Amino acid sequence: xxxxxxxxxxxxxxxxxxxxxxxxxxxxxxxxxxxxxxxxxxxxxxxxxxxxxxxxxxxxxxxxxxxxxxxxxxxxxxxxxxxxxxxxxxxxxxxxxxxxxxxxxxxxxxxxxxxxxxxxxxxxxxxxxxxxxxxxxxxxxxxxxxxxxxxxxxxxxxxxxxxxxxxxxxxxxxxxxxxxxxxxxxxxxxxxxxxxxxxxxxxxxxxxxxxxxxxxxxxxxxxxxxxxxxxxxxxxxxxxxxxxxxxxxxxxxxxxxxxxxxxxxxxxxxxxxxxxxxxxxxxxxxxxxxxxxxxxxxxxxxxxxxxxxxxxxxxxxxxxxxxxxxxxxxxxxxxxxxxxxxxxxxxxxxxxxxxxxxxxxxxxxxxxxxxxxxxxxxxxxxxxxxxxxxxxxxxxxxxxxxxxxxxxxxxxxxxxxxxxxxxxxxxxxxxxxxxxxxxxxxxxxxxxxxxxxxxxxxxxxxxxxxxxxxxxxxxxxxx
Amino acid sequence: xxxxxxxxxxxxxxxxxxxxxxxxxxxxxxxxxxxxxxxxxxxxxxxxxxxxxxxxxxxxxxxxxxxxxxxxxxxxxxxxxxxxxxxxxxxxxxxxxxxxxxxxxxxxxxxxxxxxxxxxxxxxxxxxxxxxxxxxxxxxxxxxxxxxxxxxxxxxxxxxxxxxxxxxxxxxxxxxxxxxxxxxxxxxxxxxxxxxxxxxxxxxxxxxxxxxxxxxx
Numbered sequence: 001x002x003x004x005x006x007x008x009x010x011x012x013x014x015x016x017x018x019x020x021x022x023x024x025x026x027x028x029x030x031x032x033x034x035x036x037x038x039x040x041x042x043x044x045x046x047x048x049x050x051x052x053x054x055x056x057x058x059x060x061x062x063x064x065x066x067x068x069x070x071x072x073x074x075x076x077x078x079x080x081x082x083x084x085x086x087x088x089x090x091x092x093x094x095x096x097x098x099x100x101x102x103x104x105x106x107x108x109x110x111x112x113x114x115x116x117x118x119x120x121x122x123x124x125x126x127x128x129x130x131x132x133x134x135x136x137x138x139x140x141x142x143x144x145x146x147x148x149x150x151x152x153x154x155x156x157x158x159x160x161x162x163x164x165x166x167x168x169x170x171x172x173x174x175x176x177x178x179x180x181x182x183x184x185x186x187x188x189x190x191x192x193x194x195x196x197x198x199x200x201x202x203x204x205x206x207x208x209x210x211x212x213x214x215x216x217x218x219x220x221x222x223x224x225x226x227x228x229x230x231x232x233x234x235x236x237x238x239x240x241x242x243x244x245x246x247x248x249x250x251x252x253x254x255x256x257x258x259x260x261x262x263x264x265x266x267x268x269x270x271x272x273x274x275x276x277x278x279x280x281x282x283x284x285x286x287x288x289x290x291x292x293x294x295x296x297x298x299x300x301x302x303x304x305x306x307x308x309x310x311x312x313x314x315x316x317x318x319x320x321x322x323x324x325x326x327x328x329x330x331x332x333x334x335x336x337x338x339x340x341x342x343x344x345x346x347x348x349x350x351x352x353x354x355x356x357x358x359x360x361x362x363x364x365x366x367x368x369x370x371x372x373x374x375x376x377x378x379x380x381x382x383x384x385x386x387x388x389x390x391x392x393x394x395x396x397x398x399x400x401x402x403x404x405x406x407x408x409x410x411x412x413x414x415x416x417x418x419x420x421x422x423x424x425x426x427x428x429x430x431x432x433x434x435x436x437x438x439x440x441x442x443x444x445x446x447x448x449x450x451x452x453x454x455x456x457x458x459x460x461x462x463x464x465x466x467x468x469x470x471x472x473x474x475x476x477x478x479x
Numbered sequence: 480x481x482x483x484x485x486x487x488x489x490x491x492x493x494x495x496x497x498x499x500x501x502x503x504x505x506x507x508x509x510x511x512x513x514x515x516x517x518x519x520x521x522x523x524x525x526x527x528x529x530x531x532x533x534x535x536x537x538x539x540x541x542x543x544x545x546x547x548x549x550x551x552x553x554x555x556x557x558x559x560x561x562x563x564x565x566x567x568x569x570x571x572x573x574x575x576x577x578x579x580x581x582x583x584x585x586x587x588x589x590x591x592x593x594x595x596x597x598x599x600x601x602x603x604x605x606x607x608x609x610x611x612x613x614x615x616x617x618x619x620x621x622x623x624x625x626x627x628x629x630x631x632x633x634x635x636x637x638x639x640x641x642x643x644x645x646x647x648x649x650x651x652x653x654x655x656x657x658x659x660x661x662x663x664x665x666x667x668x669x670x671x672x673x674x675x676x677x678x679x680x681x682x683x684x685x686x687x688x689x690x691x692x693x694x695x696x
Binding site: 227228230251253254267269272273274295297298311313316317318339341342355357361362383385386400405406407430431444473474 | 596624632633634635636637639640641643644647664666667668671672
């Protein structure tokens with residue numbers, strides 16, 4: 001499988017269990033480099049991060065002063081104590097924001113987050129000049145976040161600063177005002193901005209997941225059998241704020257985000273057969289680009305959002321088709337009596353990876369968006385489905401591979417042809433979807449009973465359960 | 480069989496006619512059980528009514544009332560052939576009188592079962608479709624939807640296509656048996672609607688199926 005020994009997360013001690021045991025591989029989220037090559041790895045990390053966010057200019061004198069570093073070869077250690085509530089009405093929001101920010105900063109694994117329960121010994125500061133830097137230094141902190149929240153009616157004003165504990169200087173200072181309705185959003189925004197400033201990294205704290213769920217436990221209307229309704233939902237990337245997108249009490253499956261994250265294409269059985277719909281979620285508009293009458297499923301927006309590739313049996317058996325987003329200009333991409341299904345676009349929109357059982361069992365193939373240059377990708381799997389092409393700078397395809405009674409998420413590196421595993425037989429794992437940064441994957445797993453959505457680093461570390469209610473399938477990660 | 484050899488000719492006939500039904504019952508679910516119960520009920524009713532007659536030494540009297548007068552010698556084979564005849568109109572009335580929901584809850588149409596990852600009809604599957612075709616020929620107004628279902632061992636996405644292929648294989652066979660394609664719709668539900676929620680071979684066997692639903696009659 002081409003796995004390296006450091007890519008066996010189950011055999012590793014829990015992440016960040018002890019400061020002294022941190023490995024650079026953990027920090028970089030790559031899992032290949034050991035401390036011995038720290039300098040080389042740092043250079044690579046800078047390159048990778050630079051490619052992800054080209055606007056960041058590396059190694060300028062001003063930046064050296066702004067970026068908080070940890071001890072050589074280890075990630076900077078962050079402390080996020082509870083934010084100060086200026087008035088009692090702000091207490092709940094202050095608490096929520098600091099805790100969500102803690103989780104957001106931990107999620108990218110760029111920083112080591114000092115566990116909250118060790119903060120108890122440190123006197124709380126009401127103002128920035130009261131911050132006990134020496135006490136934080138003794139705790140091993142390189143950086144401490146200081147936030148102040150004030151609530152006025154339905155509005156909040158949030159002030160947040162990031163201090164370098166060594167220099168006692170503020171390197172990041174922002175003020176946010178707005179509705180108090182969703183305090184988590186302020187924390188997500190801070191996290192993304194801190195990641196951008198400190199690591200030149202596009203964080204995912206404000207991204208969302210779309211998925212199909214039976215959590216409402218409704219039964220289908222006018223049906224013969226007792227069958228559960230499945231509706232399309234969206235939630236924050238951490239599973240908070242779930243919202244229902246469809247309400248037709250039918251089967252609604254395989255939602256995917258448009259690149260602008262304002263629309264969701266999905267498969268719905270509202271007419272009694274599978275067909276494609278596009279929900280403009282902020283306008284409450286449902287579009288039906290295929291126009292009904294044919295069976296179509298598994299849509300995927302092109303990276304520029306202008307086209308949709310999908311599976312259809314309109315010509316007798318499942319084949320791939322591409323159409324413009326409004327349904328015009330339909331053309332057939334594959335032509336084979338076997339099943340061709342589950343398409344995904346390459347980041348440039350010039351190729352499509354898909355599943356076909358033309359060789360007997362389902363395997364991953366790639367074809368040009370013009371229908372030419374078809375080639376088989378997976379050759380050592382017994383069964384492979386749901387290819388998902390990573391965004392740049394990574395050049396890889398994640399998929400679900402049969403690895404015994406169930407499935408595991410694997411990743412095929414297009415440059416080397418090497419396949420590595422991301423999950424290792426804990427439950428059955430399916431339907432991978434990349435985060436917009438390519439650093440994480442959402443997938444479904446049966447490891448906790450039922451079918452739930454999890455996220456995981458592309459190196460197989462940092463598994464996090466996202467959904468808990470009902471069964472939840474086919475996640476799609478927004479930009 | 481051993482028992483029937485010591486009985487009268489009529490009993491021989493009735494026993495033989497029941498045997499294939501039992502075989503069918505074993506191979507299908509409760510879907511066809513109403514028809515079967517009706518048939519066996521009639522057979523049992525006849526048998527009960529005729530029970531005293533069977534002790535009489537005159538075989539021709541054993542013929543059930545609905546049989547068109549056979550040749551006096553009354554060869555046993557004729558009697559067996561005739562037995563299902565009275566049951567048919569009764570069964571049809573029972574079916575015709577039932578609502579769509581009642582019909583589908585306890586369907587006279589048999590499901591087709593598949594091996595893992597397979598979509599081709601085996602001999603048993605063809606027999607089930609053939610029997611369903613016979614019912615569709617009798618009830619000429621019925622329109623059916625053939626649902627393709629898969630077990631949970633395939634992936635969600637591929638199963639949508641696999642279920643489509645299962646339903647399509649049934650439709651193709653029905654059409655080859657002379658049923659109009661406009662009377663058959665297909666839809667795949669992948670692994671979204673398992674019939675058995677279990678996670679073992681027993682459940683998976685039931686969930687890999689083409690399921691018939693009568694959508695209008």
